[in-house]
Amino acid sequence: MDFSRHRRTSYFGLPALALLIVAAGCSSADDNTSTVVPSPDGKVTELCRNLDKSLPRKVDGLDREDPEPRSALTAGWGSPAIILRCGVERPPKMVDPKVAEGRDPNAVAGGVNGVDWLMEERDDGAYRFTSASRVAYVEVTVRKGSDTSAVLIDLAAAIKKAIPEGIAN
Numbered sequence: 451m452d453f454s455r456h457r458r459t460s461y462f463g464l465p466a467l468a469l470l471i472v473a474a475g476c477s478s479a480d481d482n483t484s485t486v487v488p489s490p491d492g493k494v495t496e497l498c499r500n501l502d503k504s505l506p507r508k509v510d511g512l513d514r515e516d517p518e519p520r521s522a523l524t525a526g527w528g529s530p531a532i533i534l535r536c537g538v539e540r541p542p543k544m545v546d547p548k549v550a551e552g553r554d555p556n557a558v559a560g561g562v563n564g565v566d567w568l569m570e571e572r573d574d575g576a577y578r579f580t581s582a583s584r585v586a587y588v589e590v591t592v593r594k595g596s597d598t599s600a601v602l603i604d605l606a607a608a609i610k611k612a613i614p615e616g617i618a619n
Contacts, residue, residue, distance in 0.1 A: 485518070485519075486535075487521040487523050487535070488523050488535050488536065490536075490586065494537045494585070494586040494618075495537060497536070497612060497613055498522060498612075499522045501536050501588065501609065501612035502522040502536070504608040504611050506604055506608060508527065509604040510597050510600040510604060511600075513528065515527060515528065528596075530593035530594075530595065530596075531593065532601055533590070534588065534605065535588070536587075536588050537586055540587055541568060541570065541580050543568060543570060544568050544582060562602040562603060562606060563602070563603055563606035563607070565584075565605075566581065566583045566584075567579045567580065567582060568582055572591075576591055576592060576593050577592045577598055578592075579598075579602065583615055584609070584613040584618065585618050586618055588609055588613060590605060
């Protein structure tokens, strides 16, 4: 991945990301959640364990309720659940030129409180955010009806503390 191009991309879609965050926060709820535990290498697993220890007890005002199967690589808050998975693979859209140029309406890059994200709207109306410019990818799925801006703000400090900046393998 061309890091300099990726850096530029993170700020190109910031106004669109803010607009989609506001729009996503006004949706209705959906309770269908399935969580698959990622299987990264040892270095990333250790970073994810450190992240798990740093995660807040509440996100968007919701208490932490980890999904099944229990793992230090996954976390959840509330119902419908906000799901975090650490150590996921890089999403294909992260290097898609249409996203970089702002031409993909279902994927936007931007940053929130020092953490860069790729935001993708899913078919079920949920939003999937994947961290960028970090040595491990962290994915956060925000169900319809959740305040996506509050979720990303609440998670930013823990991600910055546990997952160093850089390029994931």
